[in-house]
Amino acid sequence: MDSKREAQDTKIRVGIFGGSGYGGAELLRILLFHPRAEVSLVTANEQAGKSVGEVHRNLYGLTDLRFVHAPQELESLSDLDCVFLALPHGQAMEVAPSLPESVKVIDLSGDFRLSDAEVFAEAYGRGHTAFEFQSGFVYGLTETNRERIKRARLVSNPGCFATATLLGLAPLVANNLLSGRVIVDAKTGSSGSGAKPAANTHHPQRMNSFYAYKPFTHQHVPEIEQELRAVGDWTTELVFMTHSLPVSRGIFASIYVETKDEMTADEASKVFADFYREAFFVRLVKGSPDINWVKMTNFCDIGLAARGRQLVVFSAIDNLVKGAAGQAVQNMNLMFGHDERTGLMLAGGNP
Amino acid sequence: MDSKREAQDTKIRVGIFGGSGYGGAELLRILLFHPRAEVSLVTANEQAGKSVGEVHRNLYGLTDLRFVHAPQELESLSDLDCVFLALPHGQAMEVAPSLPESVKVIDLSGDFRLSDAEVFAEAYGRGHTAFEFQSGFVYGLTETNRERIKRARLVSNPGCFATATLLGLAPLVANNLLSGRVIVDAKTGSSGSGAKPAANTHHPQRMNSFYAYKPFTHQHVPEIEQELRAVGDWTTELVFMTHSLPVSRGIFASIYVETKDEMTADEASKVFADFYREAFFVRLVKGSPDINWVKMTNFCDIGLAARGRQLVVFSAIDNLVKGAAGQAVQNMNLMFGHDERTGLMLAGGNP
Amino acid sequence: MDSKREAQDTKIRVGIFGGSGYGGAELLRILLFHPRAEVSLVTANEQAGKSVGEVHRNLYGLTDLRFVHAPQELESLSDLDCVFLALPHGQAMEVAPSLPESVKVIDLSGDFRLSDAEVFAEAYGRGHTAFEFQSGFVYGLTETNRERIKRARLVSNPGCFATATLLGLAPLVANNLLSGRVIVDAKTGSSGSGAKPAANTHHPQRMNSFYAYKPFTHQHVPEIEQELRAVGDWTTELVFMTHSLPVSRGIFASIYVETKDEMTADEASKVFADFYREAFFVRLVKGSPDINWVKMTNFCDIGLAARGRQLVVFSAIDNLVKGAAGQAVQNMNLMFGHDERTGLMLAGGNP
Amino acid sequence: MDSKREAQDTKIRVGIFGGSGYGGAELLRILLFHPRAEVSLVTANEQAGKSVGEVHRNLYGLTDLRFVHAPQELESLSDLDCVFLALPHGQAMEVAPSLPESVKVIDLSGDFRLSDAEVFAEAYGRGHTAFEFQSGFVYGLTETNRERIKRARLVSNPGCFATATLLGLAPLVANNLLSGRVIVDAKTGSSGSGAKPAANTHHPQRMNSFYAYKPFTHQHVPEIEQELRAVGDWTTELVFMTHSLPVSRGIFASIYVETKDEMTADEASKVFADFYREAFFVRLVKGSPDINWVKMTNFCDIGLAARGRQLVVFSAIDNLVKGAAGQAVQNMNLMFGHDERTGLMLAGGNP
Secondary structure, three states, X not given: OOHHHHHHHOOEEEEEEOOOOHHHHHHHHHHOOXXXXXXXXXXOHHXXXXXXXXXXHHHOOOOOOEOEOOOOOHHHXXXXXXXXXXXXXXXXXXXXXXXXXXXXXXEOOOOOOOOOHHHHHHHHOOOOOOHHHHHHEEEOOHHHHHHHHHHOOEEEOOOHHHHHHHHHHHHHHHOOOEEEEEEEEEEEOHHHHOOOOOHHHEHHHHOOOXXXXXXXXXXXXXXHHHHHHHHOOOOOOEEEEEEEOOOOOOEEEEEEEEEOOOOOHHHHHHHHHHHOOOOOOEEEOOOOOEHXXXXXXXXXXXXXXXXXXXXXXXXXXXXXXXXXXXXXXXXXXXXXXXXXXXOOOOOOOOO | OOHHHHHHHOOEEEEEEOOOOHHHHHHHHHHOOOOOEEEEEEEOHHHOOOEHHHHOHHHOOOOOOEOEOOOOOHHHHHXXXXXXXXXXXXXXXXXXXXXXXXXXXXXXXXXXXXXXHHHHHHHHOOOOOOHHHHHHEEEOOHHHHHHHHHHOOEEEOOOHHHHHHHHHHHHHHHOOOEEEEEEEEEEEOHHHHOOOOXXXXXXXXXXXXXXXXXXXXXXXXXXXXXXXXHHOOOOOOEEEEEEEOOOOOOEEEEEEEEEOOOOOHHHHXXXXXXXXXXXXXXXXXXXXXXXXXXXXXXXXXXXXXXXXXXXXXXXXXXXXXXXXXXXXHHHHHHHOOOOOOOOOOOOOOOO | OOHXXXXXXXXXXXXXXXXXOHHHHHHHHHHOOOOOEEEEEEEOHHHOOOEHHHHOHHHOOOOOOEOEOOOOOHHHHHHOOEEEEOOOOXXXXXXXXXXXXXXXXXXXXXXXXXXXXXXXXXXXXXXXXOXXXXXXXXXXXXXXXXXXXXXXXXXXXXXXXXXXXXXXXXXXXXXXXXXXXXXXXXXXXXXXXXXXXXXXXXXXXXXXXXXXXXXXXXXXXXXXXHHHHHHOXXXXXXXXXXXXXXOOOOEEEEEEEEEOOOOOHHHHHHHHHHHOOOOOOEEEOOOOOEHHHHOOOOOEXXXXXXXXXXXXXXXXXXXXXXXXXXXXXXHHHHXXXXXXXXXXXXXXXXX | OOHHXXXXXXXXXXXXXXXXXXXXXXXXXXXXXXXXXXXXXXXXXXHOOOEHHXXXXXXXXXXXXXXXXXXXXXXXXXXXXXXEEOOOOOOHHHHHHHOOOOOEEEEOOOOOOOOOHHHHHHHHOOOOOOHHHXXXXXXOOHHHHHHHHHHOOEEEOOOHHHHHHHHHXXXXXXXXXXXXXXXXXXXXXXXXXXXXXXXXXEHHHHOOOOEEEOOOOOXXXXXXXXXXXXXXXXXXXXXXXXXXXXXXXXXXXXXEEEEOOOOOHHHHHHHHHHHOOOXXXXXXXXXXXXXXXXXXXXXXXXEEEEEOOEEEEEEEEOOOXXXXXXXXXXXXXXXXXXXXXXXXXXXXXXX
């Protein structure tokens, strides 16, 4: 067997369910160029039969893949090594349990993130039809769950707001530095609303808009609180507010906390640097991050400002990459024993 | 009767059919502050019962008007002086013929612009159900038809692309200065696609897009050719190409012509200045116009560049104002004997 | 004397110092159409001699005014009734004291807002050369200082961030409803940085940017705290964070407070409605405001969300209108005995 | 010697002159991840000493490179294999002649594109100080000059507008299909104006702007005409008009030609497909291309529309990639015997 053949044989055979949305588009953008993966299957019921490059015209000429209908017999997918579920909330729970045991699964929806069925029902406005499988999922925030992810067969990929917020809070909660309520003022670009046109993403208005939505009640809130309890002694109140930005990509979270003792930004920065010393994709920056510098990348940029016991953490990601597809691939890398950076050395442009 | 009462009595009682779209929104923005008009009726079947300020939140607090269903008995609207039809193509032809003779009508749709029924059917992809009324309509390009509009009961307001193009070509055609084909490279902002969300106005993609659409076949083309024949001896070929801009408002037309003799930009400018000497809303500018300077206004800015017999006319308007609602009000002013500028001294911002 | 002549005679003769920046541009856009005012003088040293319409091309054709050098002999300006100072920080203090006593003055800069010279020096990084005049100025937040403004000769117009923040907090502070620290997460459009090109307003980057700046230390903070003390018993800590939005116009402040007792959004809304019952330009909205609905207008839109004792106030303005030139004209109206809405019934577009 | 060591030894040692601008930023974004190249030197006199990631924050954490002053002794650079000159016009002519003969040179400026010194002087407004070297340069439009580029030591990389225009016209001119004048209506994003803030790229205005500039006289015009003469029998008149788009990246050229005989879009498409049968980076698309689909990539997307003898070619590129740094790397690949796609399999996002 020659070395080229060998290399191909070791490629991860990937299936993507729900390839026509923005999450699927990003998975394809990343995985088609991933040196250790090969996309074998990509489903999109409404686009079945069309070529990937016809639907995602950014990929035109870069792949011969075609969308197919989601297979009825999921057990037959045993030739796959890894399945990404980039389906709307509520659909992953119908697919994941039927996939062969030999297949690793990374679910980008919210279906398996919450460990409490009642909390799930309230957050997502629906009952869960496969909750018995939830406990088998590891929450896929790579930077806090790296070791568990390496061993996982089932990973539930975090929500975009949750990723930005948790990466901004985890070092402080893990070190038990906080007192009092925490306020997260989070802002997202329009791609966070998905590929389907809607009133709130109608260009003539959105381009001049900024507004808040779902005050206190965004479905990522319970996920954030659950994971903060997992990293430390989280008992405080979380005020979480989501806003809409007139850009396509990017989440920026301004996180307002009180520290138990006075702390300078430099001191806080050391806490973060220590917590993230092995986290390639978290970049600590002077002053404020800017979504311009993380767009199209898997980075989370974090900056800090402090005055007395008031500490503000600024956390910026690309909602579709570190907030979705990029982190999913980062998790796949770990689950298959690869360097987590494989296929993710993506740099956005300066302008 | 005191003078204040008198002034009120002379206000034009206006009805607007189709007030929930962008054309209707702009009519309301202008007419609610028009010193000689009063909006008595505004219809929007899907929004009936809602206040205008709830639907057009830019007008919240500025009016107590509510949307109503379009009345069944149109003959009963004889208390109105003027009706604006801001309905989708195909609906104005059902309303206009039934309005009382005492009511003046300004139709913003394409239903009554074309004097040839076959051309209409081809351009709009539908048959005409009231074509016998078409000849009663005056084409409402104010700057070329001012005297006829003053005497008209029925005015068919020009399309947005047609307005920008005709104002850029009329002086040249009227003076019989052209030879050879004319190429119009026209670009429009996203509000030109209307208030309903659609794939081509989905913010995440539109904000980074520029593309051409409907090559050669935009429905404004026959309207442009018809009116060029009306102002002069137009026999040449028109190549008309529409493109989409990632702004909300604005049309910019780059019009490429050959003049019979060599002409400098200054010489051409004199032709335009002479043709538009009474046209307050046409501003001749040095160099290029910029849609930034006409946004929110009723101005058409025109600039010129020349080399030998090659002349380029740049024409910029706000598609919703001079390209729709503003010009409609300009026509109303003339039809009711007012200064055409009344209620239209609108300045956009610098930034 | 006929009535038309009389009306003209009673027009306020206005001078604008610093007419070439964005504040000046907006003053001109509003005042050129103000029925009770007449712009007699507009200075801009670098643009002296140029027509206003050449510099602010949105006003081309709407005025014959020309920019002049700032006069050396300010005492000679006694033919003016009102002077607006739209000068950079530090320059108003050189002009205001020398203006004739007969002239009313509205200063849009920060020079006379702060009643403590040391606080001023720290906030603006310069000493004050005319601090003895500061106590003569009334702080021009119309909605809280209306009666004092009516009687004032000198008004110091609020900063843009201060306007949005104070209007969001004043009802709560005046009614002594708050406990604990207050967090203001404020975002501004790029026009807030002025008309001069700079790295942070360079289009290729700004269009995809969102970032924080001047954490804790924005120069509007002391102004906000000073005025909160003026309206109520303000002793709490203010965490104020400014961010940059990729739009041209608009400020959106998300204001996080704790109320002494639990309060629903409806209950809080009643407090606001009562406080602003005479404030035409404050609009209470359901849910969140949106900068899209206040752009180009003098409105401040306020929305509320509550959970237990957590209350969030959303406040949205156009930074150049209610945050600068519009509020300045609103104050002028009051100072000259006019309805505060005169010349300010400005509606922005829907798209 | 093991194979890994060998591969490293064969990496192209690259130097970049002028690394702080947008052209330099893109070269770095591409070359830092190029499997067969290694950036050994990057100059930027004003940023000397700073790390690349501090200036181009999109690259923060991805490289340890630092900017250095341009070396005085250029002959000493013989350890380099390839130098990219991303300097302002006029500076490359001072550097290129002094580089060692062993070093291959790719100049991204306009200094060595024009083979006529007088034409150069007129287009660039300066005399040439090293014109005797010009004839040694091969014009680097990869798709038309591939074989010559493979053998070249000196390549002059095309201008961005020239690239989009030439790729749209070359197949037609090479096949001698055209008659009559050609009109190019070209539009560019703001990054084309470079990294230095200026009035025309000031965000508050640019975001709502569209305007024409440099009518007839853009410096890329002579370059286009020279190369059209190189590919075929070009004797016609070129009307070239440049416009500014409110996006960061992208050039879209609408090219209006008359064909000698009638031609359908499909027939024309076959001409293009044949001409570009080996051109991976030219993608023929149905209907219109969209700059959204080429952003961040090295693709040129071409679409066609026809009516009778009227043919319109739409050509879209990313001005910084295929219009500058990407094409430069494509040329480097050929000059060093690599597949031209190496390091350039860049996909932009869908949104």
